[in-house]
Amino acid sequence: MINGRVDDYGRALVSVKVRHPVSAAVINLDAWIDTGFTGLLFLTQAQIATLGLSKSSTVQGGLADGSVVAFDTYPCQIDWFGRRVHLEAMETPGRFALIGVQLLEDCTLAIDYPARTLTITAQTAPPSSP
Amino acid sequence: MASAQSLEIVRRGEEIYSQRLRAELEKTHWGYFVTIEPDSGDYYLGRRMEEATAAARRAHPEKLTYTGRVGFPTAFEIGFCP
Numbered sequence: 001m002i003n004g005r006v007d008d009y010g011r012a013l014v015s016v017k018v019r020h021p022v023s024a025a026v027i028n029l030d031a032w033i034d035t036g037f038t039g040l041l042f043l044t045q046a047q048i049a050t051l052g053l054s055k056s057s058t059v060q061g062g063l064a065d066g067s068v069v070a071f072d073t074y075p076c077q078i079d080w081f082g083r084r085v086h087l088e089a090m091e092t093p094g095r096f097a098l099i100g101v102q103l104l105e106d107c108t109l110a111i112d113y114p115a116r117t118l119t120i121t122a123q124t125a126p127p128s129s130p
Numbered sequence: 131m132a133s134a135q136s137l138e139i140v141r142r143g144e145e146i147y148s149q150r151l152r153a154e155l156e157k158t159h160w161g162y163f164v165t166i167e168p169d170s171g172d173y174y175l176g177r178r179m180e181e182a183t184a185a186a187r188r189a190h191p192e193k194l195t196y197t198g199r200v201g202f203p204t205a206f207e208i209g210f211c212p
Contacts, residue, residue: 036209039179057165057183057195058136058143059205068204070132070140073197075183088180088197090206100206102178 002081004033006116014099014120017079018043018051021086025051029097033109033118036064037100041078042092048074056088078103081122136194142168143196155200163205165197179205 004014012033018041019026027050031041039061043053053074060068073088080103092098104120111118132140143166151173155164159175165182166173167190174189176182179197186195199205 034209037206039206039208055136055194056187057197058132058139059179059197060140060203061206061208062204064209069208070137072132072136073179073183075180075187086180086184088183 002120004118019077020051021075031097031099034098039100040087040103041089042098043089139196160201162200165195167193
């Protein structure tokens, strides 16, 4: 189980460890659970620079207003339920890393707003790495 | 947001997808992620995005690629407007 918190703005946050796929670079960060995002992980430009990640691909994402925006992606790893999961993080111009629903697809997410806590429970093994 | 270089990769990748790949892949690999290396036109499929991009990196380690999702207008939906 992964435990998180709800902050003063109502953001559902979990602390995660993200790694460079090859080097020993690693950062701990607070990621915002975003159920409107159908991908896996957004990292900020500063987090990508700190990890020294290399750009790999570019994808397009559909925004809430119907517009389409291109995002660069970067291979990295996230520690998730005791395993290192390989994924392509997308680069956000925003201030927060975001966790999307694809990372949660085998999980139960429970947010207790009055208690300002959240739990993520894995129903099956996390996604396998290529 | 993405650089001019990345936008050009998207343009060329979309062109290859729509002209050479769409008709066949939408019959055979609906919902898969497809990563396209624009210079060669080589493409790689995966049920997860990282499967397709990792295969492309193994074949073309120095190249930037475009990744889309077969049958969808965009690879992902994002519930915000930056």
